[in-house]
Amino acid sequence: MSFLFTVSPDFTPDHLSGWYIFNTWLQKQTGEPIHLEMYNDFTAQREAIAQNKVNLIYANPYDAAMLVREKGFLPLVKPVGVSDEAIIAVGAANPVDDVAELTPGVKLAFTDDPDVKMMGMIMLEPGDLDAKNMQSLSCDTYVQVAKHLLRGDADVGIFLAEAYDDLSEMIKKQLKILVRSQISVIHHSLMIGPGLLDKREQFQQCLTGMASDEKGAGVLESLGFTSWEKVDDEEMEFMIDLMDTLSV
Amino acid sequence: MINDMKPEDIVGEFKEAALNLFGGMQRKVLYTEIETPYPDGKLIVSTTDPNGVITHVNQSFIEMSGYTEAELIGAPHSILRHPDMPSAAFKDLWDTVKRGEKWQGFVKNLRKDGGYYWVKATVIPNIRKGVVVGYTSVRRKPSRTKVEECRKLYPTLF
Ligand SMILES: Cc1cc2nc3c(=O)[nH]c(=O)nc-3n(C[C@H](O)[C@H](O)[C@H](O)COP(=O)(O)O)c2cc1C
Numbered sequence: 001m002s003f004l005f006t007v008s009p010d011f012t013p014d015h016l017s018g019w020y021i022f023n024t025w026l027q028k029q030t031g032e033p034i035h036l037e038m039y040n041d042f043t044a045q046r047e048a049i050a051q052n053k054v055n056l057i058y059a060n061p062y063d064a065a066m067l068v069r070e071k072g073f074l075p076l077v078k079p080v081g082v083s084d085e086a087i088i089a090v091g092a093a094n095p096v097d098d099v100a101e102l103t104p105g106v107k108l109a110f111t112d113d114p115d116v117k118m119m120g121m122i123m124l125e126p127g128d129l130d131a132k133n134m135q136s137l138s139c140d141t142y143v144q145v146a147k148h149l150l151r152g153d154a155d156v157g158i159f160l161a162e163a164y165d166d167l168s169e170m171i172k173k174q175l176k177i178l179v180r181s182q183i184s185v186i187h188h189s190l191m192i193g194p195g196l197l198d199k200r201e202q203f204q205q206c207l208t209g210m211a212s213d214e215k216g217a218g219v220l221e222s223l224g225f226t227s228w229e230k231v232d233d234e235e236m237e238f239m240i241d242l243m244d245t246l247s248v
Numbered sequence: 249m250i251n252d253m254k255p256e257d258i259v260g261e262f263k264e265a266a267l268n269l270f271g272g273m274q275r276k277v278l279y280t281e282i283e284t285p286y287p288d289g290k291l292i293v294s295t296t297d298p299n300g301v302i303t304h305v306n307q308s309f310i311e312m313s314g315y316t317e318a319e320l321i322g323a324p325h326s327i328l329r330h331p332d333m334p335s336a337a338f339k340d341l342w343d344t345v346k347r348g349e350k351w352q353g354f355v356k357n358l359r360k361d362g363g364y365y366w367v368k369a370t371v372i373p374n375i376r377k378g379v380v381v382g383y384t385s386v387r388r389k390p391s392r393t394k395v396e397e398c399r400k401l402y403p404t405l406f
Contacts, residue, residue: 099288100391100392122388123288123289123389125368125388125389125390125391126286126389126390126391126392127391128391128393128394179288179289180289181289181290182289182290183289183290183291185293185306237374237376238295238374238384241372241374241384242293242384242386244350244372245350245370245371245372245384245385245386246291246370246386246388248350248352248370
C-alpha cells in the first residue's frame with residue numbers, strides 16, 4: 001500500500017514532469033511509498049478527496065479550506081515568494097480602460113480554477129458586474145481565454161497572473177490589463193492528511209531543507225520554485241478565514 | 249486608547265464633530281470632503297480581538313487609513329469611524345457577527361488626515377477550536393452605484 005499524492009489541476013503544464021521528479025525525491029528522503037496521481041480536472045480530484053483516497057496534496061487556497069475543515073488535513077509548506085494573483089484583461093483594441101466602463105451583458109472568459117475565478121469576480125464588482133449579468137464562456141486553459149479575447153468571442157477574461165505573464169509576447173501585445181490583484185497572502189500549499197499526519201514534522205523538515213540539498217535544489221528548479229517555507233496552523237486558518245470573507 | 253484628532257494632521261478645510269463611541273468613549277473628529285479612491289486590485293485586511301480592538305492590519309490598511317501600524321494595533325476599530333456613518337450599521341454588524349454569521353456592507357471610513365474612503369466590507373468571526381477568538385474584515389473596491397445608494401440612504405438612518 002502506498003500513499004497517494006496529488007497536485008491541484010491548475011498547475012502550469014510546463015511543470016508536469018517536475019512533480020514526478022519531486023515525488024521520487026520525496027519518497028527517497030522520507031522512505032515512504034508515495035504514488036503521484038494527476039487528475040485532469042477539479043471534479044475528478046474532489047471525488048478522490050471525498051473518497052478519502054488522498055494523503056498528500058499541493059492544494060489551491062480554495063480547496064485548502066475544505067481539506068482542513070472537513071478532511072483533517074494540515075499545512076506543511078508553501079513555495080517562497082509565490083502568491084496567487086489574478087488579472088482582468090480585454091483585447092488591446094477595446095476602448096475600455098477601467099472595469100467600471102464595462103457594461104452588463106459582456107461576455108466573460110475564465111477557467112474553472114476556483115480561487116482565480118473568485119479573485120477575478122471580486123475585481124469585476126466595481127463595474128457592477130456579477131455572474132447574473134454577464135455571459136460566461138468556460139475554458140480549459142488560460143491560453144484559450146486569451147484566444148477568445150483575440151478572436152472577439154469574449155469581451156473580458158480572468159487570468160491567473162502567472163499564466164498571463166507566461167503568455168507569448170505576441171499574444172500579450174494584443175491584450176490589455178485592466179486590473180492586476182496585489183493580495184499577496186493567498187497561496188497554494190503542500191498539505192498532509194489522513195494516514196500520514198504522524199509524519200508531518202518529518203516531511204516539514206525534509207521540505208524546508210530541500211533548497212540546501214544539492215539534488216533537492218535542482219528538483220525545486222524543475223517546479224519553478226526556489227525553496228519551501230513552513231506554513232503553521234494559524235497562517236492556514238487566517239488564509240481560510242480570508243477565503244471565507246471573499247466568497248460572499 | 250483613542251485620541252481626539254489634531255488640526256495639524258488634517259489636510260484641507262475641515263469640519264468638527266463629537267462621536268459617542270462604545271464604552272462611553274468620546275472622540276472629537278475633524279473631517280474634510282476629500283475622497284481617496286480605493287486602490288485597484290488590493291484588499292484591505294484587519295483582525296480584531298472579540299471586543300473590536302485591532303490586532304492585525306495589512307499594508308493596504310495602513311496606507312489607506314493614514315495611520316502607522318503602531319497607532320492602529322491596540323486601538324478600537326472605531327478609530328476609523330466617520331460621522332456620516334449611522335450607528336445602526338455598526339449595531340447590525342456586531343449583532344450579525346455575534347450570532348456567528350458573516351456581515352457585509354458599505355462603509356465610509358475616516359482617514360487620519362480627515363479625508364475618507366468607501367469600501368465594501370465583509371466581517372467574519374474567527375473560530376478556533378470552537379471558540380471565537382476575534383474577527384477579520386476584508387474590504388474590496390465598491391461599485392460607484394452602490395456608494396451612491398448609500399450616500400443617499402445613510403443620512404436617513406440617523
Ligand atoms: C473586524 C471588524 C472590522 C471593523 N471595521 C470597521 C471599519 O472599517 N470602520 C468602522 O467605522 N468600524 C469598523 N468596525 C466597527 C467598530 O468596531 C465600531 O463598532 C464602529 O466604528 C462604531 O463605533 P462604536 O461601536 O464605538 O459606536 C469593525 C468591527 C470589526 C469587528
